[in-house]
Amino acid sequence: MTQRRIQILDAAAELIAEKGFIQTSVDDVIARAGLSGKSHFYHYFKSKDALGHEVLARQFDLLGERGLAILRESSLDPIERLQVFIDSVVAMQVERGMKGGSPFGALASDMAEQDEGFRVRIARVFRGWIDEIAGLLSQAEDRLEEGTDPFRLARFIVAALEGATTMARMKRDVSLMHGVASDLKRFVTSHVRGPVTR
Amino acid sequence: MTQRRIQILDAAAELIAEKGFIQTSVDDVIARAGLSGKSHFYHYFKSKDALGHEVLARQFDLLGERGLAILRESSLDPIERLQVFIDSVVAMQVERGMKGGSPFGALASDMAEQDEGFRVRIARVFRGWIDEIAGLLSQAEDRLEEGTDPFRLARFIVAALEGATTMARMKRDVSLMHGVASDLKRFVTSHVRGPVTR
DNA sequence: TGCGGTTTGGACCGACGGGTCCAATATTAG
DNA sequence: CTAATATTGGACCCGTCGGTCCAAACCGCA
Numbered sequence: 001m002t003q004r005r006i007q008i009l010d011a012a013a014e015l016i017a018e019k020g021f022i023q024t025s026v027d028d029v030i031a032r033a034g035l036s037g038k039s040h041f042y043h044y045f046k047s048k049d050a051l052g053h054e055v056l057a058r059q060f061d062l063l064g065e066r067g068l069a070i071l072r073e074s075s076l077d078p079i080e081r082l083q084v085f086i087d088s089v090v091a092m093q094v095e096r097g098m099k100g101g102s103p104f105g106a107l108a109s110d111m112a113e114q115d116e117g118f119r120v121r122i123a124r125v126f127r128g129w130i131d132e133i134a135g136l137l138s139q140a141e142d143r144l145e146e147g148t149d150p151f152r153l154a155r156f157i158v159a160a161l162e163g164a165t166t167m168a169r170m171k172r173d174v175s176l177m178h179g180v181a182s183d184l185k186r187f188v189t190s191h192v193r194g195p196v197t198r
Numbered sequence: 199m200t201q202r203r204i205q206i207l208d209a210a211a212e213l214i215a216e217k218g219f220i221q222t223s224v225d226d227v228i229a230r231a232g233l234s235g236k237s238h239f240y241h242y243f244k245s246k247d248a249l250g251h252e253v254l255a256r257q258f259d260l261l262g263e264r265g266l267a268i269l270r271e272s273s274l275d276p277i278e279r280l281q282v283f284i285d286s287v288v289a290m291q292v293e294r295g296m297k298g299g300s301p302f303g304a305l306a307s308d309m310a311e312q313d314e315g316f317r318v319r320i321a322r323v324f325r326g327w328i329d330e331i332a333g334l335l336s337q338a339e340d341r342l343e344e345g346t347d348p349f350r351l352a353r354f355i356v357a358a359l360e361g362a363t364t365m366a367r368m369k370r371d372v373s374l375m376h377g378v379a380s381d382l383k384r385f386v387t388s389h390v391r392g393p394v395t396r
Numbered sequence: 397t398g399c400g401g402t403t404t405g406g407a408c409c410g411a412c413g414g415g416t417c418c419a420a421t422a423t424t425a426g
Numbered sequence: 427c428t429a430a431t432a433t434t435g436g437a438c439c440c441g442t443c444g445g446t447c448c449a450a451a452c453c454g455c456a
Contacts, residue, residue, distance in 0.1 A: 043403085
């Protein structure tokens, strides 16, 4: 049972990343997941919206395992960790060959417009990333330039990554993603006193 | 004739900004624009897609009149002009009460997924902004820190603004927009040698 | 052998949305 | 005045899509 659900969730996640939520029909999901018919699908999910919410939640979890794992990798210096994190976001995006939606909200930008519940959920995702990064920066607060607000910096980082992802997707340009990311990393280091490895 | 077209274009632009292109039905546009029926609409536009393309083009023009006007305001110092420009993007977004889509691509993120033609058009919009800003920075190249690439910096600025807009929209948070923008301005000045007014 | 969950397959419904067609009336410019 | 253009209003077609319902087969397990 859980098996099939995951299969469907994965298929839906792919499709949503490729075409957006609205553009993805239940029949599309059925086809991609290799189900036999509508009844089969509705055996596992109450509605298309329910599917959407679960995909979102799951996608966040998956990113959590990967992204947040890096942000919490205590063996690395916090600032360095942040850099690795930024690189990993780029990597995630490049992996999907720029087809897919962003690891962040762009994936679900159309979901947000469709349903207030979706919007709130996406907002929470942003919040999670920002908080995590802000916490990281706070850990290294003594090394930050005076007047640097960890929260603001974190927010800026997430915004820049989000924008980069959206633009890279529109322009189908991998180098854009890399470029903005490396600029962002320099921006981060400019807020750090003293040398930063890497 | 042109009168009514513009009326329709404006109504459509509003709706698309609020709900996205796909979510906006032709009937919605008709209602908002105060037309009498489908035939009336199709008297002016060949199809919904055609409408979409024109809205996009027009939106770009309108932003051109406002945003690019600032970027070309030769009475201001180039760097200062850039700052004013950033502020104006924020202002445009705030004006719409955070409801609306971004001045940039987010407005049409779902358009892009729907139609390859849309995507290309949006990519061109980004391109236009970046080029304009890059040109501006080049004018002040002698005042930029060594190793500062005008094009990259321009790209970064646009990406950050785009990301900020998307996030602000999701979180329904005006202060986010202001915060990221002021951080961005500081980022820009950090690339400038010597003092910058403001 | 029998039971519960799973799978298959398809018919079907109602709503919505894009788009066509048409016929009548208003408006306005030559 | 008249002809072109704008406007009104609505009926209509068709495809898509979310969702329901049903009946039969398949499956492992006790």
